[in-house]
Amino acid sequence: MQPKFVIVMGVAGSGKTALGGKLAAALGWDFYDADDYHSNANVAKMGQGIPLTDEDRAGWLASLRELVIGCLAKNSPAVLACSALKESYRQILMQGDDRVKLVYLYGSYEVIFARMKSRGGHFMKPEMLKSQFEILEEPGEALVVDISLEMDVIIAQLLNSLRG
Numbered sequence: 520m521q522p523k524f525v526i527v528m529g530v531a532g533s534g535k536t537a538l539g540g541k542l543a544a545a546l547g548w549d550f551y552d553a554d555d556y557h558s559n560a561n562v563a564k565m566g567q568g569i570p571l572t573d574e575d576r577a578g579w580l581a582s583l584r585e586l587v588i589g590c591l592a593k594n595s596p597a598v599l600a601c602s603a604l605k606e607s608y609r610q611i612l613m614q615g616d617d618r619v620k621l622v623y624l625y626g627s628y629e630v631i632f633a634r635m636k637s638r639g640g641h642f643m644k645p646e647m648l649k650s651q652f653e654i655l656e657e658p659g660e661a662l663v664v665d666i667s668l669e670m671d672v673i674i675a676q677l678l679n680s681l682r683g
Contacts, residue, residue, distance in 0.1 A: 522620035522681060523596045524587055526612060528603035528658070529624030530651040532631040534666050538624065539600035541674055546596065546681070553601035556582045570650040573607075580611045591618055604655045622677060623658050626666035 525548075527539040536552050543550035557565075561575055583601060590597045603609045603621075613619045632648050662680050664673050 523594070523618040524590055524616075525598045525620045525622055525681065526587075526603060526609075527598060527600045527622045527624065528609070528661070529626070529666075530602065530604065530631060530655055531648060532634045533624040533626055534634075534670075535600035535602070535624060538622075538664075538670065538673060539598045541670060542622075542677055543598035545674055545678055546598070549590070549595060549597040551586060551597055551599045553579070553583055553599060556586070565647065568647055570647055573605075576608070580608055584611055584614070587612055587614075587616075587619060591616065602651070604651060606656045606658070609658060620681065621658055621661040623661040623663050624666050625657075625663050628652055630667065 525539075525542065525546075527535045527542065529535055536554070539552070540550050557579055561571055561579060564571060564575065583599065586597075586599065589595075599612075601612065603612060609621065613621070628648065662677060664677065666673075668676075
């Protein structure tokens with residue numbers, strides 16, 4: 520079954536937003552960025568360099584689950600860029616629905632830290648990357664993407680896999 524909703528996951532700085540946006544455009548689907556669903560309190564906390572707790576993320580994950588359910592109910596295919604670092608988070612988002620596909624952006628700490636240091640204006644500070652890697656539970660069932668590849672190569676690989 521071809522998916523109707525794709526979650527592009529990975530740690531901060533792995534390229535979720537950039538890749539997710541390009542993938543959505545290539546598929547002709549809507550694109551959503553999970554960062555837009557954080558509460559002001561969560562954004563302020565991360566902006567101060569304080570990692571979020573599971574309690575902090577609960578409302579955020581519930582909002583994202585509603586987004587997934589709504590898109591599927593309306594038959595409105597979409598791509599969501601979302602860290603989804605823990606298996607429990609992914610279970611909330613996906614609910615075992617085979618119309619939802621997970622794409623995991625994999626990269627080394629060093630490569631991603633360098634990317635984060637070069638970007639500006641984002642509330643997630645490079646110093647918080649360590650906490651992201653500490654809680655990351657790599658998914659067992661996902662399309663795994665090596666972020667060191669060129670964006671166009673990654674998009675072509677994903678399109679082939681998702682349409683296959």
